[in-house]
Structure formats: C-alpha cells, structure tokens
Amino acid sequence: MSVVPVVIVGAGPTGLTAATLLAQHGVECLVLDRWESVYPLPRAVALDDEVNRILGRLGLRDEFAAIARPHRGLRLIDRRMRVLAEFQRDVAPGRHGYPQGSMFDQPELEEILRRNLTKYRSAALRGSTEVTALTQDADGVRLDITNTSTGEHQVVRAAYVLGCDGANSLTRAAIGARMLDLGFTQRWLVVDVVTEAELGQWEGVHQLSDPARAGTYMRVRETRYRWEFRLAAGETADDFRDMTRLHPLISPWTGNTPARELKVVRAAEYTFRAQVADRWRDRRVFLLGDAAHLTPPFIGQGMGAGLRDAMNLAWKLAGVLDGSLPETVLGTYQIERKHHTRAMIRLAKVIGTAMTAGGRVGDLVRRAVAPRLHLVPGLTALATDSETPALRRSALVLRPRLRCTLVGRLCPNAILDDERRLDDVTAGRFAIVTRTEPPAALRADIERRGVVFVSARPGSALHRWLSDGRAHAAIVRPDGTVLSAGSDLSAFPTVLAGVTGTCPAP
16 A cells, blocks of 8 residues: 555645645645535634745735735724724734735635645645544554545555644544643634625724623624624523624624624634643644644634644655655654744733623723823834744754844745845745855855855845844744854854754755
C-alpha cells in the first residue's frame, strides 16, 4: 500500500491552509472531510492583518479582499445605546500590507480556499469521507475511513497526519490528548441576518455592556449582519428563532426597518470556552485549530489561531520530508504555538470579562471608567494594535532571555525597492534582512545556501524596524518569524547551519 506523505483530517480553513502551504513546498497531501462541500452556515467573521498575511501567502490577497470589509474598530455602548468609549482602527494597509482587521463570511472564505487548492497537483481533497480510526505503528499512521455516501470502507497510510477536525476531534482522542479548561464558559445566542435595508450604524464592532444582556453587533458584508447575545439560565436558541422574540433584541440597531425585511440566516447557541489541549503531538500526529484550542470570540482570534498553527508547522514538516531540516524541528511546533495561543486566550478572557461581567456593579464601573480610557497614555494604540505576542524561545526562536528584541515576532511585510513586498520576494524561504551591506563573499555564501538576501535601505520601513529593534540584521524564517537578530552578519551562516542543519533550497 502506498504511503501519502501527509494526510489532513478536516477541510475547514485550518486544514485547507495547511494543505495549500504544504503543496506550495511540493509536498503531496490528502485532505479528508466528512462533508462533500463547504458547510453553508457562517461561523468566524473576523481576522487580523497577521492572519490576512497568511492568506496572502496562499495567493489569495485579491480574492479575499473582494469578500472582506475593513474592521473599523470597537465601540463600547450601554443599554441605552450611549457610547462609552470608541477605539478606531486605521483601515489603510499597515505593516503587513493589509488592514489591521477584516470582516468576512466564512463560507465564502472556504470556497476560495477550496478553489485555490485545486491549483496544486500535489494536493487532493476527498469529501464525504469520515475517519473512523487512527493508529500509529513503526512505519507511519493508519487511517480507517468510510465513504459517508456509499458506506465503503478503506484504509489510508500516511507518513504524518494533521488533525484539523475541530472541537470534537477524533484525532485528539486517538492520541490520548485531552482539553484543559482555562476557566471560561458562557452560553451565547449567535444570530446572522441578511437585509437589503441600510441600518445606518457605525461600521465597527459594537460591544453592548449590559449586565442584563451583554451583546455584540457587527456588519459582516454589504447585506449581512451579526448579533451575539449572552443567554440567561434556562434560555436556548429555540426561544429566539421566532422574530417576535428576536426582534426586540436587535431592534436598537435595526431602527425602523420592518421585521419582514430582516431574513434570519441562522440563530444558534454557542458555548464560548477557553480550552487548550495538554499536548499537540504524538510522534507523527499533530493537532491544529479547534482540535488543539478553543478561544472565546471577544478578540476575533478563534479561526485565526488555526491558520497560525498551519503557518507555523507546514514549512517545518516540508523541510523534514525533503531532508533539508532535521526531524527535531517538529518539536518546536507545540512550544511556540501553545504558549502563543494561551496568551491570546488569556487576553480574550480579560476582554470578555471586562465587557460583560460584574452585574450592576460592573455596569456602573464601566460607565464611569470607559469614557476616560482614551486619557490613559498608549491605551488607544494598545486596544487597536493587531500585533500579537512574540513566540516563546525554541530551537527556532533564538531570543535572548534578559531583554526583548525582534526575535519571535513577525518581520513586517514591507514594500521593497522594486515595489514588491517582502513575502513576494522570500516566497516561503529563509531570508536575511540587513541594513549593513555584507562583504561580497559572505553575501554569495548566504545566497548559495538558498537564503534570500534583503537589503534594508536607509529610510525604508525595514531599516526603521531594525533600528528600533537595535539590530543590524535579522534571520527571518519561511513563516515570517524572526529566528535571530544581531549585529554580526558573519555569524549568521553558522547560526542557520546550527539551527536547521542545512537550509532549504530555493
């Protein structure tokens, strides 16, 4: 029986992203999904510019822009729709080449992800296929699968398996991993509405800080809107499927729009949880996305965390499979991603609690404090900045212990001298970004190793970035993360050789 290098369980955004990234490296992969086509109902609706950058790496910059709306920021309001505080985001492209936040409809995103995957001959997607068992042996991984249309049973063998199969992951159960509860559980009603009417609301996210019924409103697309309301004890989504019960909740935003002009696409109950798997890998099997972590939605990082997982792991796995990286680099996946994910979950919990908790006392505090938040130096920038925490030290993040540097953070996707952006030039390879011109022999040695050399000219965004980080040069990984930074360019070939064994070929 032939062995597929990588089998991916689950064709949601995380699985499709992982498959595309692997295919870009020439890795043969098979995606298995229980559904024949895209799940039609909306779920995720927001992502930041770091995640948008991943979509750009997939070749979807223009296609995603065509289905997305810039995220204009956050407005805190009370039960009477009075504005307590407002944090506006710049909708112009930022340091990564995209708006700091974007709103979208998940089924539309999945459609373009699926369509894009068909461009790669090394990747295949098989729908109506359920994985019923997964076992490992000395030679790889065996997957027992069933065609949900015909009932036919088959066996597929893989060198590696990526479990992107969601919160109820069979892959997670198969490797004996379990979810650790991080202490946040809330039941919410999620409502998606389509209407041709213009509601005339501010184009950012509205967070309703009401002790009786916390809620969120946002415009997702030209005619699509979302509301989320916290459910009280004993309430269910069924209580609000009838517009007579739902309309009073959404009417503060819909105004005089008749209920008959509001089409409810979905009214579903979601339990928002904060959980992370105790381990994300067992030998040749890895967990990604909701199979590895669940994030409350208050900072819009749920789906994005899965795409970050795929971006972090794909290039490492591709390097191991083609022999350009040692197998030990796969151990950095959980080290880097688990810490980062926990940090984002903690932030989501803090934001969610600050916006919704405390009952009447909490409401009084928010009314007193929120209007004065803009007076706190740096708080507005902190509230709107989309930059996420640096990755933890690992064999591929050589961050000094005693001081913060550029290491572990994303290098800006800056515009270069030839008007291309950094990602277009590096194209998934290692790069050295420097504001110091190296000797010709050193530069030739760097480029011979398949590493892209990028000159940060004085006055350029990359030059300012290096200067602010007190570094003359930085080694940038294929996923855009800074591996190392410093002043001695001559040491970089040795650093690369020591960390990766050999560098990937171009």
